[in-house]
Amino acid sequence: MSKERIQISEALYDIMPSDYQDLVKSATYGKDDRGWKDIGTSKELIEQHSLCAGCPESMAFRYILASLPNPEDTVMVGSTGCTSLVFPMVAVHNIHSLFGNQNAIASGLKRALSVRFPGRVKDVVVLAGDGATVDIGLDMTLQAWFRQEKFTTICFDNELYANTGGQESGLMQKGFVAKMAPVGKLFDKVRLPEIARESGCHYVVNCTVSKPSLVEKVIRNAVHIAREIGPTYLQLYTPCILEIGKNSMEGLQEMRDSEKPTERFAYKEYISDPAKQLLAELAAKDKERKAAAKQLAAQAQAN
Amino acid sequence: MAETKSLIGTQNTKGQTYTDPWKLLHEAPRTPSFFTGSEVIKEAIRRASCDVMIAYPITPQSEAAALIGELFAEGYVGDYFRGESEFAVMSQCAGAAFGGARVFTTTAGPGTMRAMENFPMWAGARLPIQMIVTCRGINSPLSIQPDTLEIAYLLNTGMLVWHAETAQDFFDWILKGYIVSEEPEVHLPLALCCDGFFVTHTKDVVNLTPADMCLPPYDPYRSPVPCMDMECPPVRMMRDPFVMKSNYISYATHASWQQEIWAAVERSRKHSIHWLNGLIDTENTDADIMIVASGTAVSQGREAIRMLEDEGVRCGLVKVKTLRPWPEEEIREATKNAKHIFVPEFNVTGWLAKEIRATIPNHHRVHAGPHVCGGMTMPPEIIVSEIKTALGMKTFSLAGRGS
Numbered sequence: 001m002s003k004e005r006i007q008i009s010e011a012l013y014d015i016m017p018s019d020y021q022d023l024v025k026s027a028t029y030g031k032d033d034r035g036w037k038d039i040g041t042s043k044e045l046i047e048q049h050s051l052c053a054g055c056p057e058s059m060a061f062r063y064i065l066a067s068l069p070n071p072e073d074t075v076m077v078g079s080t081g082c083t084s085l086v087f088p089m090v091a092v093h094n095i096h097s098l099f100g101n102q103n104a105i106a107s108g109l110k111r112a113l114s115v116r117f118p119g120r121v122k123d124v125v126v127l128a129g130d131g132a133t134v135d136i137g138l139d140m141t142l143q144a145w146f147r148q149e150k151f152t153t154i155c156f157d158n159e160l161y162a163n164t165g166g167q168e169s170g171l172m173q174k175g176f177v178a179k180m181a182p183v184g185k186l187f188d189k190v191r192l193p194e195i196a197r198e199s200g201c202h203y204v205v206n207c208t209v210s211k212p213s214l215v216e217k218v219i220r221n222a223v224h225i226a227r228e229i230g231p232t233y234l235q236l237y238t239p240c241i242l243e244i245g246k247n248s249m250e251g252l253q254e255m256r257d258s259e260k261p262t263e264r265f266a267y268k269e270y271i272s273d274p275a276k277q278l279l280a281e282l283a284a285k286d287k288e289r290k291a292a293a294k295q296l297a298a299q300a301q302a303n
Numbered sequence: 304m305a306e307t308k309s310l311i312g313t314q315n316t317k318g319q320t321y322t323d324p325w326k327l328l329h330e331a332p333r334t335p336s337f338f339t340g341s342e343v344i345k346e347a348i349r350r351a352s353c354d355v356m357i358a359y360p361i362t363p364q365s366e367a368a369a370l371i372g373e374l375f376a377e378g379y380v381g382d383y384f385r386g387e388s389e390f391a392v393m394s395q396c397a398g399a400a401f402g403g404a405r406v407f408t409t410t411a412g413p414g415t416m417r418a419m420e421n422f423p424m425w426a427g428a429r430l431p432i433q434m435i436v437t438c439r440g441i442n443s444p445l446s447i448q449p450d451t452l453e454i455a456y457l458l459n460t461g462m463l464v465w466h467a468e469t470a471q472d473f474f475d476w477i478l479k480g481y482i483v484s485e486e487p488e489v490h491l492p493l494a495l496c497c498d499g500f501f502v503t504h505t506k507d508v509v510n511l512t513p514a515d516m517c518l519p520p521y522d523p524y525r526s527p528v529p530c531m532d533m534e535c536p537p538v539r540m541m542r543d544p545f546v547m548k549s550n551y552i553s554y555a556t557h558a559s560w561q562q563e564i565w566a567a568v569e570r571s572r573k574h575s576i577h578w579l580n581g582l583i584d585t586e587n588t589d590a591d592i593m594i595v596a597s598g599t600a601v602s603q604g605r606e607a608i609r610m611l612e613d614e615g616v617r618c619g620l621v622k623v624k625t626l627r628p629w630p631e632e633e634i635r636e637a638t639k640n641a642k643h644i645f646v647p648e649f650n651v652t653g654w655l656a657k658e659i660r661a662t663i664p665n666h667h668r669v670h671a672g673p674h675v676c677g678g679m680t681m682p683p684e685i686i687v688s689e690i691k692t693a694l695g696m697k698t699f700s701l702a703g704r705g706s
Contacts (some may be wrong), residue, residue: 001533001534001535001536004536005534005536006536020536023536027310043654072533073533074533075402075531075532075533077398091537092533092535092537093529093531093532093533094531095398095401097394097397097398097401097421097424097428098394098420098421098424101390101391101394101397101421104386104390104392104394104395105394105395105397105398105401106356106398106400107386107395107398108355108394108396108397108400108401108402108404109398109399109402109531110398111355111382111384111398111399111402111404112354112355112382112398112400112401112402112403112404112406112539113402113403113532114382115354115355115381115382115404116354116403116404116532117532118668122532122533139387139388139391140387140391140394143386143387143391149383157535166441180384224668242450250347275526298540
């Protein structure tokens with residue numbers, strides 16, 4: 001979609017919702033270097049949300065939407081859970097259909113967009129919770145990877161079912177006492193990043209969302225690799241402060257504590273060989289672009 | 304609309320000419336061909352300008368689903384793959400339809416049941432997906448034989464539900480189904496059902512339209528809800544999603560959305576009448592005795608009528624073509640003279656008889672039967688026997704110990 005398509009007829013401008021006016025005036029569609037630094041000056045893709053105060057998921061949403069390399073041609077797929085409370089406020093086409101079928105929806109969607117828009121970039125990004133990704137939807141998560149479907153899967157891992165009130169999930173830590181795990185969870189946290197790698201993902205990252213610059217980097221990498229090569233997977237720790245007994249202000253510290261080298265969200269990354277090559281090419285192009293811009297600026301100054 | 308119409312007369316990459324649907328189905332020359340039902344499904348899809356077909360093996364639809372794969376390999380279908388289960392396949396179909404594709408799939412029996420959560424979602428999301436249901440048993444112990452019980456579960460999903468009698472119905476209705484279900488004021492999924500094996504695995508003469516003519520492509524921008532392709536402006540819909548708000552506005556929104564889906568089913572009525580030449584077919588509606596049936600039970604009913612005629616008993620027939628929309632007025636009118644109404648069915652519960660009883664006055668006239676199930680065939684003799692017994696006529700014993 002070109003930015004022209006969202007323009008408002010002059011005659012109708014004043015009756016359009018202010019949200020939409022903002023979208024036209026300041027959305028970062030088509031901006032090459034959009035990223036987390038735009039947060040604050042450009043919040044058009046997501047402004048409000050109805051999550052709990054201080055929920056790290058809301059931070060993650062902002063970082064991701066600010067970092068998508070191509071939001072004007074990106075369609076997102078969600079699932080049931082806390083994320084489905086946020087998506088109605090996201091100004092990128094997004095689909096919610098059922099609980100757990102997000103990677104199946106994305107498979108059909110990506111193929112339809114490829115049939116309908118040959119030669120054009122249409123990115124598909126799945127964003128769902130750990131219950132949707134690992135428990136009820138695991139079959140479809142893995143099968144999409146086996147088939148090498150070209151889209152990104154993002155799992156907001158809060159290690160439990162938050163939206164239904166804190167029940168045990170497959171990504172919960174062993175021993176954690178929760179609803180439906182009355183004597184503590186009896187088995188280990190499912191090792192989905194490793195499974196993703198073995199299932200054919202070309203880029204896998206396990207991390208927290210404590211650093212916006214890091215989220216920006218992994219999102220851009222994941223979307224670019226999925227577009228050109230094959231499936232990518234990001235597992236992002238977005239703790240449910242409510243269910244682990246923390247206060248609104250403690251989400252960031254919880255993430256920092258959990259990303260220490262010995263902890264379960266220590267940064268972990270896998271990149272396949274073709275993906276490494278693509279990232280090197282993209283980095284070289286970026287360098288070229290920056291050098292050209294620098295040269296242009298120097299010339300302008302000299303003149 | 305303009306976009307689709309302007310393509311009529313032009314050719315696709317396979318050299319087929321996009322043809323006005325009415326002309327294609329009513330005026331184009333027809334060639335009699337001797338095909339199985341599965342092959343007929345393939346031939347209809349060859350002419351349907353389908354963007355995406357997603358397949359999964361389950362008897363008795365596996366052959367049709369695999370044949371569409373051949374069409375894909377030949378370049379007649381945009382994309383095609385085997386999903387991992389019917390639940391996943393129906394979600395993949397939804398994803399493709401959300402993305403603006405004309406979508407086709409097939410399923411049967413336990414597959415229909417496994418995928419069930421998707422169907423109200425398809426209707427609620429207004430996705431005009433076409434799904435062939437080649438009915439088979441859904442009971443335990445495991446059965447792969449013909450049985451139409453699964454149709455009962457589809458009736459309240461918000462989908463259009465049609466029940467084909469013959470392979471010829473199938474051929475025509477696949478193409479007509481897309482026209483009706485893609486109408487902007489309808490825009491609902493269609494479950495096009497047939498009785499597995501009886502239709503899919505038997506050969507019949509079917510009159511085919513020319514292979515070099517096809518339906519105009521689907522135009523997703525005629526949809527009453529936005530196509531999820533980021534080609535129209537996205538909007539932030541609401542501060543508080545309706546999903547779990549316990550307030551009147553939330554309930555009212557959901558209620559009106561559901562009402563709109565069923566209103567769309569109703570609005571499909573006039574289009575279905577136009578394209579199917581009525582929601583029912585009738586014979587001898589002045590007779591005292593009527594058989595009302597759908598699917599292959601209609602064929603058996605027709606044969607029973609011929610046999611009864613030989614014995615001097617006059618009997619009429621109603622072939623129910625669409626179950627959703629339900630032809631209430633038509634059935635009331637066609638059965639108004641009947642003293643006895645027999646409803647032969649290939650399932651144990653008799654869902655069609657229940658629908659008819661809920662529709663007509665003096666419903667004690669409805670004899671729910673005969674029923675066969677679990678793969679049993681329905682010889683016309685048992686319909687004859689049911690009718691004669693009800694009329695107090697002497698009848699012979701069927702597979703019994705003698706009388």
